[in-house]
Amino acid sequence: MYSVVILANGLFPSTEKPLELLSQADKVVCCDGAAAKLLMWGREPDLIVGDMDSLSDSLKKRYSNIIKKCDGQEDNDLSKAFRSCLDYHPSSIHILGATGIREDHTLANVSLLAEYTELLKDIDCTVDIMTDSGVFYSGFESMQSYECKEGAEVSIFAFDNTLKMTCEGLKYQTDHVIFDSLWKASLNMAKSSKFVLKLNHPAKVIVFICND
Amino acid sequence: MYSVVILANGLFPSTEKPLELLSQADKVVCCDGAAAKLLMWGREPDLIVGDMDSLSDSLKKRYSNIIKKCDGQEDNDLSKAFRSCLDYHPSSIHILGATGIREDHTLANVSLLAEYTELLKDIDCTVDIMTDSGVFYSGFESMQSYECKEGAEVSIFAFDNTLKMTCEGLKYQTDHVIFDSLWKASLNMAKSSKFVLKLNHPAKVIVFICND
Known part of the structure; x- marks a missing residue:
């Protein structure tokens, strides 16, 4: 390391x-x-x-x-x-x-x-x-996995209005979100110590995980 | 008022x-x-x-x-x-x-x-x-006009990769910019006390003008 x-x-x-x-x-x-x-x-x-x-x-x-x-x-x-x-x-x-x-x-x-x-x-x-206040990570694959503390506040940002995203391990679903503005998938919460984002195509996604 | x-x-x-x-x-x-x-x-x-x-x-x-x-x-x-x-x-x-x-x-x-x-x-x-440190304004028309101090640092943000923008009154041209990420039209500068953005179609644009 x-x-x-x-x-x-x-x-x-x-x-x-x-x-x-x-x-x-x-x-x-x-x-x-x-x-x-x-x-x-x-x-x-x-x-x-x-x-x-x-x-x-x-x-x-x-x-x-x-x-x-x-x-x-x-x-x-x-x-x-x-x-x-x-x-x-x-x-x-x-x-x-x-x-x-x-x-x-x-x-x-x-x-x-x-x-x-x-x-x-x-x-x-x-x-x-x-x-x-937290950490920004980024991914660009169709499947993205993030680790955090259970209950952590999480925001997801993307810049692609053709993107469809489903999530596992977050309190609020992202299926319906159109990523045409930064507030669209902000203020979510992790239900466990890991969450997974599945995208309909590879896309640049930025994830913010708030410190506890 | x-x-x-x-x-x-x-x-x-x-x-x-x-x-x-x-x-x-x-x-x-x-x-x-x-x-x-x-x-x-x-x-x-x-x-x-x-x-x-x-x-x-x-x-x-x-x-x-x-x-x-x-x-x-x-x-x-x-x-x-x-x-x-x-x-x-x-x-x-x-x-x-x-x-x-x-x-x-x-x-x-x-x-x-x-x-x-x-x-x-x-x-x-x-x-x-x-x-x-400054002021954020937003416009959504095809022609947008902003007033500021000559020499003010200016950043432009948009969330639409189909957008084409030309500008008057800014140091760096925006003709070539593809608005698919927030850094793309940041860190420009006003050449006079007014600048004008012309868009190929109406779009939500956010402009940041730095305080002097």
């Missing part, structure tokens, strides 16, 4: 679960200015990736040997950090700091998780977004 | 713009437990709507004459509050506290803005979601 945490420049984590991941990570890759937040918390970054528009000059100098400057408007700092962290051949990638502060960044980052999950399909590596 | 603020139970606002709206509102409708946060800030709620699962017994008693208890799992407290606030015949509805804390609530609430905007189409009333 080799775990990498990507620390994005949103809200720095403040609850036990994400901070535990940060403590235990083999490597921490920071998006640009997030390096300053990590330092304040008491850990040194292993790699700093981005266009360096939000890192102070003194930190740029201090970390010149671990800075990977990537310009280019075609993707954001999180995607640049994601690609870079694959060089470590991780078995798990946890993205922290991806939400909070700017809501448009939150929406964009959560949807990027689906892209990252698909990029890892031929690699033995998982990726999730952990926040102070 | 008759303005109503709906205060949802996410992050209580802390920046000037949303707090100004809260000060100036003719009525404040609170989603359930948000009433306690409003009180802490120093204003009395005018109406409290929801299933009352997050309001203390003492506040339930104190505000029994302005509590509108709505059970039912088919929609959330924000939608219950939205429907109730129409009784005031407002000319503007600003939704505060709709983001932060639970990210799945953030995603769901932002997407609900499109539904609310459509519900107001025959009424002379606007609705937006104001956060500490």
Whole structure:
């Protein structure tokens, strides 16, 4: 097991679960200015990736040997950090700091998780977004299985109005849901420690499981 | 002008713009437990709507004459509050506290803005979601026009992969964007104090304009 945490420049984590991941990570890759937040918390970054528009000059100098400057408007700092962290051949990638502060960044980052999950399909590596309140996972197969605590609050997001989904292990059925808006399959609940989603065709699905 | 603020139970606002709206509102409708946060800030709620699962017994008693208890799992407290606030015949509805804390609530609430905007189409009333970092607006016509500060950061979200959009007044063109994921038209910038979106067919679009 080799775990990498990507620390994005949103809200720095403040609850036990994400901070535990940060403590235990083999490597921490920071998006640009997030390096300053990590330092304040008491850990040194292993790699700093981005266009360096939000890192102070003194930190740029201090970390010149671990800075990977990537310009280019075609993707954001999180995607640049994601690609870079694959060089470590991780078995798990946890993205922290991806939400909070700017809501448009939150929406964009959560949807990027689906892209990252698909990029890892031929690699033995998982990726999730952990926040102070829960975890986002993503799947793209016709059958998707998720583990959680019994009674956990669960929301499902998809971006495909041709999608039909049935579920096992959730309180509210999803058979009737048309996935044309983000609220459509939100606020469900796990009836046991596992739930299964069955899709009529492979589709990018994002699942949020609330922390207890 | 008759303005109503709906205060949802996410992050209580802390920046000037949303707090100004809260000060100036003719009525404040609170989603359930948000009433306690409003009180802490120093204003009395005018109406409290929801299933009352997050309001203390003492506040339930104190505000029994302005509590509108709505059970039912088919929609959330924000939608219950939205429907109730129409009784005031407002000319503007600003939704505060709709983001932060639970990210799945953030995603769901932002997407609900499109539904609310459509519900107001025959009424002379606007609705937006104001956060500490910016404002979400929604439109559903083939031509949509938005005002902002020159240089403002702008993100566009839609949930329709058949949509084609051209834009005027934004730094990056949207002609090539396929709206099948939330990151696809995020992180743009206004070149002047107004921008116009032209769609190939009417569609629900959500626009986020970052505060300066």
